Amino acid sequence: MGKKMTVIKVPATSANLGPGFDSLGIALSMYLTLTVGSKCDEWVVEHDLGADIPTDEENMIIKTALGLAPNLEPHKVRVESKIPLARGLGSSSTAIVAGLALANHLGKLGIGKDELVQKATELEGHPDNVAPAILGDFVAATYVNGHVTSVKGxxxxLSFLAYIPDYELATSQSREALPEQLAFKDAVIAGSVGNxxxxxxxTGNLAEIGPLMEADRYHEQARLKLVPHLEILRKLGHEVGALATYLSGAGPTVMVVIDQSKVADFIKEAQALGLTGRFEQLEVERQGLVVSE
Structure with missing residues (x-):
């Protein structure tokens, strides 16, 4: 295969970080990789993500690409993803970002990262996952009156230890658990904690990051019945000396922000408590979306 291949790499993301509901997110070292192959008569998407995921232009990545550039020539593409579906690690956002990047590349659209964040947010509805997936690292973002502001920091x-339970939780179901309204006083506190x-x-103030990350007033309490392991892991985090434990996105994945030296200990203790999900040790992914040829 002498032909140069284009590879689009999109990191997983963890959103909310506790009180940053729908606005804070971080990119992590787990990836969706899209390899662009040769031109074809019809779109072909090769993957081993299961029978439910389409292998033609109905695939979310291709639909997203064609939404941005309807006249793209069909290609064969290969998708490999380590990001579990419906677990709160941004799997749908990575598909949207990969689709936009595919259209940008094949259509030679010349769209920069900030504009990609805008377009991805319009499709996803909020920027907490798509912004860090594109920009990398930690991103604070807001989407008001159709305009996205995103600030990368x-x-x-630190390590991010993901506890991934062996069940899916649809974002829609997790959203249904949220309260219709928040008392004004609570909303003010919730906002100030996030700020x-x-x-x-x-400013890298580790002493304050931990307690603030665990002081959410927006969503975690309302979702506890869907993710009973959150409280168990948070309590264990306090015992082992983790910085913070929070619900990743809409869950059910729970993220433990922890020093690498304490990871093995934490996993051993959690398994002793009977938690049967899997653990993935991740690092902050600083680059975000990468397209290489």
Whole structure:
């Protein structure tokens, strides 16, 4: 195969980080990789993600690409993803970002990363996953009146230990658990906690990041019945000396922000408590979307 292949690599993401509901996210070292092959008469998507995922232009990645550039010539593409579906690690966002990047590449559209964030947010509805998937690292973003503002910062060097339960949780189901309204006083506190968390992350203030990450007033309490392991893991985190434990996205994955030296200990203790899901040790992915030829 002398022909040069284009490879599109999109990282998994973890959103909310506790109080940053729908606006904070971080890119992590687990990837969806899309390899662009030769031109064909029809789109062909090779993958081993299961029979439910289409292998033609009905695939979400191709649909997204054609939404941006309807006249793209069909190609054969290969998708490999380590990101589990419907677990709160941004699997649908990575598909959207990969599709936009595919259209940008094949259609020679010349769209920069900031504009990609805007387009991806319009498709996804909020920027908490798509922004870090594109920009990398820690991103605070908001989507108001159709405009996305996203600010990338540098998250301190810590490991993110994902506890991935062996069941899926659809975002829609997790959203249904949320309250219709929040008392004004609670909303003010919830917002201020999120603001202080962003400031603490951007200034590398580890002493404050942990408690603030665990002080969410927006969604975690309402979702506890769907993710009973959150409280167990948070309590264990306090015992083992993790920085913070939070619900990743809509769950059911729970993320433990922890120093690498404590990871093995934490996993051993969690398994002793009877938690049967799998653990993945991830690092902050600083680059975000990469398209290489």
């Amino acid at each position: 540098n998250f301190p060097k 202080a968390l962003v400031a603490s992350i951007l």
